[in-house]
Amino acid sequence: MRLKFLPSFVKRRGRITNNQEENLKSLSDYSINTLDDIEFHLSKFLHCCLEIGFGNAEHLFFQAINNPEVLFIGSEVYMSGIGTLIGNIQKEEISNIKIFPDDIRILLDENKDKQIFDAVKIICPDPWPKERHHKRRLINADFLKLLHNSIKADGNLYISTDWADYAENIKETLDQSTLFESSKDFFIQKESLTKFEQRGKDEGREIFEFNFQKKD
Ligand SMILES: C[S@@+](CC[C@H](N)C(=O)[O-])C[C@H]1O[C@@H](n2cnc3c(N)ncnc32)[C@H](O)[C@@H]1O
Numbered sequence: 678m679r680l681k682f683l684p685s686f687v688k689r690r691g692r693i694t695n696n697q698e699e700n701l702k703s704l705s706d707y708s709i710n711t712l713d714d715i716e717f718h719l720s721k722f723l724h725c726c727l728e729i730g731f732g733n734a735e736h737l738f739f740q741a742i743n744n745p746e747v748l749f750i751g752s753e754v755y756m757s758g759i760g761t762l763i764g765n766i767q768k769e770e771i772s773n774i775k776i777f778p779d780d781i782r783i784l785l786d787e788n789k790d791k792q793i794f795d796a797v798k799i800i801c802p803d804p805w806p807k808e809r810h811h812k813r814r815l816i817n818a819d820f821l822k823l824l825h826n827s828i829k830a831d832g833n834l835y836i837s838t839d840w841a842d843y844a845e846n847i848k849e850t851l852d853q854s855t856l857f858e859s860s861k862d863f864f865i866q867k868e869s870l871t872k873f874e875q876r877g878k879d880e881g882r883e884i885f886e887f888n889f890q891k892k893d
Pocket residue numbers: 685686687688729730731732733752753754755758779780781782799800801802803804815871872873874
């Protein structure tokens with residue numbers, strides 16, 4: 678079968694601990710499969726925020742604890758990260774995180790007319806540093822169209838990367854786009870660096886941050 682999207686991630690499964698494996702048995706209690714599922718849960722919340730590629734979910738979890746009025750949707754294909762997140766959700770008994778455990782483009786691509794997200798965050802998308810792999814990078818013009826379709830009017834898009842040439846590429850793609858414009862309002866609150874931001878910093882790389890706003 679030909680895939681509609683070129684994989685933008687490295688591995689899905691990786692090494693999974695016994696605890697993560699156990700937590701994953703409850704995945705269906707926390708997962709959403711469609712945008713209708715999100716709308717169903719949204720009735721109890723004021724806003725909805727999507728984080729794509731949450732990794733170990735340190736940022737997503739911190740945000741959810743501190744903003745109980747916001748429904749957070751986290752998308753990740755990396756099963757051990759999903760297992761860790763479920764363990765934390767159960768420990769703190771919070772109800773404002775739902776998980777899409779697959780390639781986010783599958784969820785966004787089925788959207789016809791729902792503008793659901795107040796904000797979308799992508800922290801350190803896989804960099805695919807080799808030139809022959811650049812086509813696998815998540816941020817490109819087609820992906821912006823998918824995002825634009827699902828973000829509310831004036832909604833925000835935050836992207837960070839610790840790879841200078843991906844940063845240039847993100848800037849160019851967004852500069853050429855008629856769908857988003859640069860915004861001075863940084864809506865993201867961070868308690869600490871994520872695992873990949875920290876790794877980038879430890880390896881001497883700068884972290885580039887971009888904040889955009891949806892244009893109509
Ligand atoms: C470099 S890691 C960054 C993880 C985390 N945001 C951080 O900063 O530590 C990128 C993550 O994005 C996930 N990812 C890549 N493409 C994705 C997609 N299309 N949908 C959902 N997650 C994706 C990968 O599985 C990986 O865990």
